[in-house]
Amino acid sequence: MRVVIALGSNLGRRIDNLQGAVDSLFDAPGLTFVAVSPVYETDPVGGPEQGPYLNAVVVAESMLDPRTLLDRAQSVENAFGRERRERWGPRTLDVDLITVGNLMSDDPELTLPHPRAHERAFVLVPWAQADPAAVLPGRGSVAALLADMDQSGVRLRPDLVLEPPA
Numbered sequence: 001m002r003v004v005i006a007l008g009s010n011l012g013r014r015i016d017n018l019q020g021a022v023d024s025l026f027d028a029p030g031l032t033f034v035a036v037s038p039v040y041e042t043d044p045v046g047g048p049e050q051g052p053y054l055n056a057v058v059v060a061e062s063m064l065d066p067r068t069l070l071d072r073a074q075s076v077e078n079a080f081g082r083e084r085r086e087r088w089g090p091r092t093l094d095v096d097l098i099t100v101g102n103l104m105s106d107d108p109e110l111t112l113p114h115p116r117a118h119e120r121a122f123v124l125v126p127w128a129q130a131d132p133a134a135v136l137p138g139r140g141s142v143a144a145l146l147a148d149m150d151q152s153g154v155r156l157r158p159d160l161v162l163e164p165p166a
């Protein structure tokens with residue numbers, strides 16, 4: 001199944017955290033790299049006052065069941081020293097599952113699509129770059145969602161590039 005994974009970091013060496021996530025996600029079998037978006041510097045949304053994020057999106061082909069994929073995402077977060085912290089607070093690495101095929105789930109442990117993806121320009125802008133034909137199940141095309149969204153807090157960082165997994 002095609003899966004879309006969002007990466008974010010606003011602590012430490014942010015670009016290294018994102019690149020480390022790209023590399024580690026594909027370290028084990030079951031996930032095949034398809035594409036990675038450009039890197040964006042984004043104003044923090046929600047939570048306490050905190051520094052700007054770097055955000056990017058990875059597209060992959062997954063043979064894993066969704067829970068196993070979530071486990072992998074969370075172990076990558078933990079490997080980068082993320083502490084369990086306040087909601088929407090700063091973090092060295094956040095790895096969110098945005099879509100897993102066309103699956104819909106309201107399980108709080110794994111809600112699909114990600115329940116806030118449709119309102120997050122820091123997810124949709126990079127996703128549209130990685131996959132211009134992207135569709136958010138239940139919400140329509142990402143391009144159409146973006147047309148009605150303020151994107152002023154999301155700025156391309158052409159000087160920062162994520163490489164495909166090592």
Ligand SMILES: Nc1ncnc2c1ncn2[C@@H]1O[C@H](COP(=O)(O)OP(=O)(O)OP(=O)(O)O)[C@@H](O)[C@H]1O
Pocket residue numbers: 086087088089094095096097098107108109110111112113114115116
């Ligand atoms: N699609 C999903 N992707 C990642 N985690 C999810 C998803 N749906 C539910 N969760 C659950 O959300 C819990 C909290 O996630 P996390 O700590 O990353 O939240 P957050 O990043 O602070 O906020 P947000 O969910 O708004 O991005 C995780 O333990 C996980 O089980």
Ligand SMILES: Nc1nc2c(c(=O)[nH]1)N=C(CO)CN2
Pocket residue numbers: 007008009042043044045046047053055088089094122
């Ligand atoms: N700009 C930006 N803001 C956020 C982000 C993020 O990745 N980027 N992640 C959050 C919690 O998941 C909360 N706020």
